[in-house]
Structure formats: C-alpha cells, structure tokens
Amino acid sequence: MYEAYREIRANYYNKTRFSTSWKVLNVKDGVEVAILEHEEDLNCPYVRMQAVLPVPVEECWDFLRVDNWHWSMPKMDPFYEGVSVHGNFSHPAVGVLLCRKRVKRIFTFGKRDLVFLSVTENEPLADGTWVSGTVSVHVSELPRQPGYTRAFQDSVAFYKPIV
Numbered sequence: 001m002y003e004a005y006r007e008i009r010a011n012y013y014n015k016t017r018f019s020t021s022w023k024v025l026n027v028k029d030g031v032e033v034a035i036l037e038h039e040e041d042l043n044c045p046y047v048r049m050q051a052v053l054p055v056p057v058e059e060c061w062d063f064l065r066v067d068n069w070h071w072s073m074p075k076m077d078p079f080y081e082g083v084s085v086h087g088n089f090s091h092p093a094v095g096v097l098l099c100r101k102r103v104k105r106i107f108t109f110g111k112r113d114l115v116f117l118s119v120t121e122n123e124p125l126a127d128g129t130w131v132s133g134t135v136s137v138h139v140s141e142l143p144r145q146p147g148y149t150r151a152f153q154d155s156v157a158f159y160k161p162i163v
Contacts, residue, residue, distance in 0.1 A: 002091050005119055009131055012156040016048055057161045061130055064157075066097055066118050079104045081111070086142060095120045100142055103151070113148035115139055130159040 015036060022034040036046040053060050063072050066083060073080040080103060087098035096119050103112040116134040124130045136152035144150040 002094060005094065005133070005135070008135070008154075009133065009156055012046075012133075013131075013158065015046055016158065022048060052162065057128075057130055057159045060159055061132075064132070065120075066099060077103075079106050086139075093122055095122065098137070098139065098142075100145075101153075102145070102148065109149075111148045112151035113145045114151050114153050115142045116153065128161050132157050132159075 019036055022036050024032060024034045026033045031049060031051040034048045034050075036048065038044050038046060062068065066085065069080075069083045073083070080101075083099055083101045085097050085099055087096075089096040089098070096117050099116055099118050101114040101116070103114070105111050114136065115138070116136045118132070118134055120132045121130060133156040134154060136154055
C-alpha cells in the first residue's frame with residue numbers, strides 16, 4: 001500500500017510542479033484554483049489550489065490534522081458535518097487513519113458520506129515540503145450510511161515553507 005501511495009504522490013507532485021497545461025479558473029484573495037484534464041478520465045480533472053499562508057508550515061499542518069477537524073473544518077467547509085476515525089495504522093514513513101467524513105446537503109446534492117484513508121508523511125521531502133493525502137476506499141465494515149450518497153475524494157496536499 002505504501003508503494004502505491006508513493007507512486008500517486010510522485011505523480012501529483014510532478015503534475016503540480018511541471019505541467020504547463022493547467023487552466024486557471026479563479027484567483028481571489030491570493031488563492032488560485034486551476035484544473036488539469038485527466039489523461040484517462042475527462043470527467044474527473046485534477047484540481048489545484050495554491051495559496052501563500054502567513055503561518056509556519058507546522059501551524060498549517062496542525063490546523064488540518066484529522067483530529068482537529070471538529071473545529072478547523074467548519075471554518076473551511078460550511079457543509080462539513082463531521083468525521084469519525086475507524087482505524088489507525090502505522091508504517092515507518094507514514095501514518096494512516098481510516099476515516100468517514102459526512103457532508104450536509106449542498107443545494108440539489110444530497111448528504112454525502114466519504115470513506116477514505118488519510119495518509120500523512122512522518123518526515124518532509126528533501127526540499128522541506130510536507131505531504132498528506134486522502135485515498136477513497138471501500139470497506140465492508142463501513143457501509144454507506146442511510147440517507148447519504150457515497151462520495152469519493154482523493155487528494156494530495158503539499159505544504160512547502162517559503163524561505
């Protein structure tokens with residue numbers, strides 16, 4: 001599993017840093033949102049958000065830790081309903097949590113239920129960049145909650161200190 005994660009991380013890192021085909025959708029308050037078509041699935045593009053945050057990487061990293069979502073996520077996502085942790089796994093290089101996130105109804109979209117692995121690097125990359133990510137999974141012990149639509153959200157986030 002760790003090798004698969006490393007391949008995904010390297011792929012995302014290369015796309016965010018070296019691809020020139022990103023289409024910028026919006027720039028507001030110092031945050032840039034762009035998309036890049038997926039080579040295999042045009043209906044599922046890569047999305048990149050870039051921003052300079054005026055805090056140390058460690059503070060940002062701590063703000064976004066799953067165990068802080070009860071107070072941090074509502075500040076970023078008004079539709080966030082909650083998260084529960086169903087497993088904690090360790091590897092010498094990464095920490096892995098099995099999580100379920102719930103999201104309230106968004107306009108015409110019903111409530112959503114996401115089951116994913118939250119992966120966090122134990123050490124930064126050689127250039128000081130910290131990396132975390134989520135990978136959607138199917139786990140028979142965590143079936144879709146009644147009244148919710150099963151949704152998927154895979155991501156890799158890079159936190160690079162500016163020196």
